[in-house]
Amino acid sequence: MAGDRVFELRRASVRLGGVDVLSDIDLEIEAGERVALIGPSGAGKTSLIRLLNGTVAATGGRVRALGCDYRVASTRKIRAARRRIGTVHQHFDLVAQLRAVHNVNAGRLGAWPFWKAALSLARPFEVASAEAALRRVGIGDKLRERTGDLSGGEQQRVAIARVLVQEPRVILADEPIASLDPARGREVVDLLFAISDETRTTLVASLHDLDIALGRFDRVVGLRSGRVVVDTSTADVRAADVAELFRTDRDGSS
Template sequence: MLKISKLVKRYGNGDPVLKDLDLTVESESIVAIIGASGAGKSTLLRCINRLVEPTAGKIDLNGVDLTALRGAQLRHARRRIGMIFQGFNLVDRLTVMENVQSGRLGYIPLWRAVMRRYPKQDIRRAYELMERVGIAHYANKRADALSGGERQRVGVVRALMQEPEILLADEPTASLDPKTSEQIMELLRSLSREFSLPVLINIHNVAEAKTYADRIVGMRYGRIIFDAEPDALDAAAMDEIYAGTPAEERAEAGAAETLQAQTA
């Protein structure tokens, strides 16, 4: 379980990007975070895995306060936090297998990674997971030869190779076409159930959030202003979350019908 208490993130002397934020994510659930650009969604995810240092507050993952960790303890904790990126973050010149094995870098000696001498059990596990997501036949193919959906599946397997206690996904479908986006969201939902994994997704597409998430969290100006099941996300809630947002962004987020009603 992930439990965030009174989380604050401030850059310099400016206003906080995250303001006393509280959030709990249970196991085997998908929580979608929505909100306009600048709401603090990506900062929240990056505070959890300490890619961004929180200014104050506590982030507890299964009894471990991540904000209190330093050095080797922090590196060990990060191994159990899988991250799926919008831009895939693959090494294009490496094969799918090599990219997938990068998820084991926190577990194996550096010389094994440099020499590409991966343990047999890691290779076996990689093939199992690649088969599970439908990319095992690309194991020896370079990453830059894959489509966007295939590249994102590599990113998902890489995260699973970490044996994570939670998956964080930062706009995982933003670079994909609609059909592929649905496939990736369905994959994340099924993997959450299969591995009893909590999945926290920063997502701009509200329609996808309502279809695939168990719970939706709406953010505005660094605060959570909505937290409920997808069916509760009505026009009034959307209006509150996206109030003052440019029309283009509201429409892209799936709020076009609200905007149209306002201007009618």
Template sequence: MNTDSIDAQAVPEHPVRLQGAAIAYGGQRVLDDISLDIAPGERVAVIGPSGAGKTTLFRLIAGLVKPAAGCALTLGEDTRRLRGRRLARLRRELGFLYQQDNLIPQLRVVHNVLMGRLGHWSLARALLSLLWPQQIERARAALARVELADKLWALPDELSGGQQQRVAVARLIVQQPRLVLADEPVSALDLRLGREIIGLLCQLAQRDGVTLVVNLHTLDLLQGHFDRVIALRGGRLFWQGEPAQITQHLLRELYGAEYRALHLDEIEVQE
């Protein structure tokens, strides 16, 4: 099948569709022959050892890198052909969450939350919002959903790490994206706070009909949150299935030398 000829308009039902996609840096492929579909509203976790290509996969989906081979469709758009307004529209409909919350420390929480509306506002309104926040009630409602309504006028450095990441989730809520890509969003938090943030992201996906893809370093957070797990190894799709299907044998094969160092033998899965 010639994946270069895929018609993006023929498959808008898949927020993510990759067919034979590959990414190369310096002539070396870091992703190779990746084919997968992610359905609307699906909650997907991506796992794998260091250097497996997880972050590169997210960059491919986001259109930040172009496939060297195959095809990548995101929200029905062929990312190789995006320019101008079509690219801006895709950026507006994509939400991002990273290990670092990317809050602007000089701006109050209300301003940081309303950054999620920038793709929907004119330049004049965005600049005005820096002087006097626009749509304050929208920001307050989003913060209430993450239990931080009383922090509307706080500065980021007045918040704990977990609270700062909650503000970043509130920013996603006001953005109203169709697809959220979260790249190791809880690796800087302890397990309890990590569970809270993953829970909030999954609530966002369920309540607002958002498709969620999360790059997870902490495998204890898989159970009870995700519909599917995608495992990468050496830049290739190694395995995919439901979280309940993961076994210790699979983890040993997937992580190799990292298996003991990551204490994966302590995770409660099938042997």
């Protein structure tokens, strides 16, 4: 394992259906960093997140996550790496039909054998830790509710509780607040930072909200048309770079 390095991308590219989604990405993320991914819609933020957790395969270059090279590693190795990477998705991607407790426990599936996962659906295992996780995110009373019946904000909290019981070394968050109103969005960001603090977890989040990205994170990575065009600490980021990042073609090209 490469020391404290969490992610290492070398000239990583993703081509889907003849379109270059990501091109020649060089990126290193060290343990404990808090990185905000910013960029206009379609810049490739979600693809980059998926490249990091291995759900999208690089069509060129190399991606190492927690010392595991997705391209050549065995399925078992890949699963072991993924177990240490928790992802919070924009649309939560929870199973609406299951009770909250099962959706939280789903974070443990990587560690559980199949029989335990199956039995748990009949009578949930490790209820105490699931309930503690839900309490930590502020909805301890929703343990037995059907997930599809919860509000958007509550579902996002269930998704975060799932990551909590997963006990990952990295949390990836793909537009974690884009589906929420500003007040709830801020609460969710606070929660992610608090968790990252308590458990010393690396945090990588893609965001549309520049105030939060520049105000809370240590480092920003700006994507445009599938390329990294900004990569600096938030303290050093220049307004002109950010403006350039979000320039639309209508603004007139230079």
